[in-house]
Amino acid sequence: MTIASALALILALLLVAIAAWTIAARQTFAAVVGFVAYGLLLSIGWVALSAIDVALTEAAIGSGLTGVLLIGAAARLRTTEAALSAERPGAPLRWLAAAASVAVAGAIAIGVLSLPDPAPTLAPAVAEHLPSIGLGNAVTAVLLAYRGIDTLLESIVVVFALIGVWSLAPDHLWGGYPGPRQYADPNGILAYLARVLPPIGIIVGLYIFWVGADLPGGKFQGATILAAMWLLAIMAGLADAPPISRTWLRILLVAGPLLFIAIGFAGALTAGAVLAYPDGYAKLLIKVIEAALVPTLTLTLALLVAGAPERTAPP
Amino acid sequence: MSFFLDIFTVAAVSAGAFFFLAGSVGLLRFPDALSRLHALTKADNLGLGLVMLGLLPRADGLLAALKLVFVWLLVLLASAMVSQMVARVARRGGSPS
Numbered sequence A: 001m002t003i004a005s006a007l008a009l010i011l012a013l014l015l016v017a018i019a020a021w022t023i024a025a026r027q028t029f030a031a032v033v034g035f036v037a038y039g040l041l042l043s044i045g046w047v048a049l050s051a052i053d054v055a056l057t058e059a060a061i062g063s064g065l066t067g068v069l070l071i072g073a074a075a076r077l078r079t080t081e082a083a084l085s086a087e088r089p090g091a092p093l094r095w096l097a098a099a100a101s102v103a104v105a106g107a108i109a110i111g112v113l114s115l116p117d118p119a120p121t122l123a124p125a126v127a128e129h130l131p132s133i134g135l136g137n138a139v140t141a142v143l144l145a146y147r148g149i150d151t152l153l154e155s156i157v158v159v160f161a162l163i164g165v166w167s168l169a170p171d172h173l174w175g176g177y178p179g180p181r182q183y184a185d186p187n188g189i190l191a192y193l194a195r196v197l198p199p200i201g202i203i204v205g206l207y208i209f210w211v212g213a214d215l216p217g218g219k220f221q222g223a224t225i226l227a228a229m230w231l232l233a234i235m236a237g238l239a240d241a242p243p244i245s246r247t248w249l250r251i252l253l254v255a256g257p258l259l260f261i262a263i264g265f266a267g268a269l270t271a272g273a274v275l276a277y278p279d280g281y282a283k284l285l286i287k288v289i290e291a292a293l294v295p296t297l298t299l300t301l302a303l304l305v306a307g308a309p310e311r312t313a314p315p
Numbered sequence B: 001m002s003f004f005l006d007i008f009t010v011a012a013v014s015a016g017a018f019f020f021l022a023g024s025v026g027l028l029r030f031p032d033a034l035s036r037l038h039a040l041t042k043a044d045n046l047g048l049g050l051v052m053l054g055l056l057p058r059a060d061g062l063l064a065a066l067k068l069v070f071v072w073l074l075v076l077l078a079s080a081m082v083s084q085m086v087a088r089v090a091r092r093g094g095s096p097s
Helices: A003-024 A028-048 A052-086 A091-113 A123-133 A138-146 A148-166 A189-211 A219-235 A247-270 A282-306 B002-029 B033-058 B061-091
Strands: A309-311
Touching (some): A028 A052, A052 A219, A123 A138, A123 A282, A148 A282, A189 A219, A189 B061, A247 A282, B002 B033
């Protein structure tokens, strides 16, 4: 056994162990911490498989953003947690759930293990046609040229998720400011971090978006970093989230997907198919779509964390 | 020359790994939140610093080397800030054991 495969084995065992611990943990907060650690370990696993794009997304969205959302949920559930964990489901229900989980995991395992070797792949076809798109990063090419419809629906679905969060607001708060107003010591450590880190984080976020054409990176990962910087300033009390009734906010929230749809339908006229790009313009159009999606995604991801409106709208 | 660089890399990364191990042991064994934080920040600062130092000779050019140093500085900043905030909560008695 080589050192590399030994390390991979240790990583896989750690992943299974922490996944089991996350399920077994009795406290919601402990389970969330386990889930975040699981996501970070999983992104190391993706790096070991040379899937840097997936690793970046897992660390940013799967572990970071989802982790923050789950911590918020756990904090809200704290008051009712003792009562809820007191009423355990009966033994038949628990055995049924365990049997269903084992059946699903077993079916997936059989499916993966019975794949032909070498596994069927379109990777050579993608690599062959990469020069005609003009991108250096095959993942970005697949996401925006070959599977454009998936990426389009993905960018719409996060906006729907935000509308879902907003719709939890009571009627009299509709259109108001999301979440409570945050206050922190203006000379404290959090305010200091919120002044020092955003200039660096904004450059890193924009760089990760821009470099996604040729190297691992992209709009989702970059937008998560930008959203994190905004949230840091909000949490330190240096900035406030805008009221959700603002027109500019709503325009920016739909601008990215709308431009994607417009360019997609324009492809039907200029390139012969919806979501196709005319020859020679593929890279330009892909970067335009990604650039329009960055503000949409940054706002959506940050406002998802900020939560439903809790303060009345300004007159 | 490259032989000595290899020795340097192995020595520095091993020393870094030792500090991570010591920090993890401290995190598990120390009695209260403040001393556990002390152990944890040692792992971040010294351990990661030594790993970074050991990897510097293997960096792909000056820009990649600067990126390595920059990553370490960012982790230093983050761990110093976060440990301050955790320590403040712990001092107020909000520490979960």
